[in-house]
Amino acid sequence: MDECLHIDTGAAPSITVEQPALNGTPAPATALEVLRALEGAGLEAWIVGGWVRDALRGAPCHDVDICCSGTWQQSEAALKAEGFKVVRSGIKFGGITAVRGEERIEVTSYRFDGFYTDGRHPESVRLAQRVEDDLARRDFTVNAMAWHPTRGLLDVYDGAEDLRRRMIRAVGEPRRRFEEDALRMLRAVRFACRLDFVVEPQTASALASCAPLLDAVARERVGWELDGILATGHAGDALLRYPDIMCAAIPELGPCRGFDQRSRYHAFDVYDHIARVLTVAGELSLSSVDGAGPEAAPSPSLMWAALLHDIAKPACFTLDDRGCGHFYGHPERGAEQAREIMHRLACPSEVMRDACLLIRYHDRPMSAERSDLLRVMGLFAGSGLDTPRLMNELFDIKRADTLGKAPSCFYYVKDIERMREMVRELLANNEAYSVGTLALSGADLIAAGVAPGPRIGALLRRALDATVDGLVPNKRDDLLAYLDV
Template identity: 35%
Template sequence: MNLKINIPKNVKIILDKLMNNGYEAYIVGGCVRDSVLGKSPKDWDITTKAKPEEVINLFDNVILTGIKHGTVTVMIDKEGYEVTTYRIDGEYEDGRHPKKVEFVSDLREDLARRDFTINAMAYNPKNGLVDYFNGIDDLNKKIIKTVGEPKKRFCEDALRMLRAVRFSAQLKFSISNDVLLSIKELKSNINKVSKERIREEFNKILISNAEKIEILKETGLLQFIIPEFVKTYGFEQNNPYHIYNLYEHSLIATKEIDNELHLKLTMLLHDLGKLYTKTTDKNNISHFYKHAIESSNIAEKILKDLKYDNATIKQVVTLIKYHDCTLNTKLSVKKMLNRIGKDLFEDLIKVKRADILAQNPIYKKDRLLNLVKAKNELEKILEKNECFNLKDLRVNGKDLIEIGFSKGKEIGEVLSYLLNIVIENPELNNKQKLLIIVKNRFLNVN
């Protein structure tokens, strides 16, 4: 194929130096795939016939990142470029990593060990594109296929099953039937993969195309990532406000929310508490009282199990806890602002909107209008700098000490009392007025 890839200057320096010293060298994998697709590669990986020690001898600044597996990192202008010797992998004992690798002199052998055909292409300016496994054809057909037998590839490294779904999400490609069947058969092998690696692939699927969660469900992978989700399949909500079962509702809501990880996770997990709070009245209508609190507890457990960072967990758990709250008055808006702050409040509006869009459309208009009113109230509160937290209260602990209070718990209680007054009566957020209230209420000064 007559293809020209625009290789960055530093990558070309490495290729040229290797080739001028008699060693084959190519860019390989994702950078070739992305270049063919017209995307800008994030990383430029190089594969070469040169042994690691030969690469080390050729370059001034080399980091021994994975020399055991034939990889070193060549540093140029403070940027690192991975250079890996042609290799074949030995036996995969743990379903993730080869026990050993063997260096080889044939590029085809190196490309044959890779996961998917679209990632098994190499290129250099001298020889052009090397595509032994029809990667270009599969790129044109927009399909994910493995290099060789899918079962063999997935038994070698179970993470590849998730990577297949991730590439499908990122590239908007389909997955070949034999790959899907092999994932179904080997799905439990995903337990051999660390939670951290599963989490990272899962995040990319969520952000790239949440609809691909359907593939995780159909192949059975989802039950090993979030076991609680299995119970949502076919879980009917039996309520006029809902026309979808719990799984469908959660997936639609996840698709509708903004493309930020903590928001995607919130919508995916926001209603899991319904599984354990369902009651049905005499009219055969189901209710899910306090499901938001139950959902937040379940979400926290799931996110901790998948090793999410504390900041993300806190955001998601807070949004789920309040996703079902009522925001129909200025006072309710200010009280929620006091609980969660401006940024999370703005996220909460997005969460409630996505939730509404995944419910019965008959009730959509009025509910969305209520959200618009809540957002308008927020803007007015911010525009007028109305107080909704202790930071903006015109009286502080030091002021209370000056009029006779002792340090400690009592000061916190008095400030909290004043804040509640000011939230309801913004015109009272004045130091003199507040101190008069304190003196009359707590110090009996007339």
């Protein structure tokens, strides 16, 4: 690892090292060309942010950001002189984008941020002369480091040590950072989940006390950060460790905290149960057996469904005459409430549709019987729906839901996995579970002499019921013979 040292010598040094690297990670050639162009014009420039953080972690690095001592106009002139295309992507905040081929490098001027009147963006920015001033305005220490292939690593706030300690810590006074930009609170949680770090105690305390500030942030931005948290597969940790900020992001989670389910089937309150279901769902979605593999992101529909599957339980709670709790209708009401929440957070319509389907049917009783499984598959069939994927996710959420209950319920996992395997066999055997998967079509019926009209649909539904019930194979001639048309 390079020395954490920066000596300002006035003139910018030339870059002569062949393929310089940070912690064994080579600097991208295009980023080095941008540095050469800027410093060839007498400016000072550094690689900053996520690339530096990930290189120090030995993790794959992607986008490269550079900060520079010049104005955006000076940076633009220097880059154009070396043949770069320049996009004025954020000149209000001193930012441009250098483009060469398919590669894009963000270049931003050193700056001081003015007052944050909207809790999200500075009202104004001022040009700074020193890179240290620019690093001081950043959110977390692990993102407040700069690196240069000649000058080495500049780490004013011990970000490298926080990486070693696996800790997310605010730069400077945490409350001030969050008052400047309330979305940083969710970013802290997202980074902690993504990197499998913890939030430093003082920063975590500020998360709790500043959580109400999140109300000022646009809901679509909150939704984007929540989606990022869910995509890590560790959102269950986020709920358990940082409940105040998670409930500020989704206020409907608040009534779930501490809500005693009064049920022998549940060892946890509603909120803690949701957290545990999220944890198991994340593990299942990333597993090589049930999901896409550890390198892929978890299914968004599964993770949103896990987060919101019991959101309506407090509103549906009743006690019987023995003092036992029940939540009749909570899946259906939960699907409606989830749709409202996800629409508010600007979730993609397909993710919202699929998640609400999973929520609606997550508690439906199922048996390892061919006809019952085919009927459930029919619930997840229709235009645009990926039935095999959704059935797999239904079993994932059922398994996660089971493992989030009392240990006496764990036996049901074997039944779930047996049903999962049966569904795979039904799909492989081309069994019909919807009119669209029948080996018989409306055109076949018309060719057999049936007049076009409502009777076509009625006959297809009758054929589907018959093959689902095992009365006739899903074969065209057999179905026509059964219908006797």
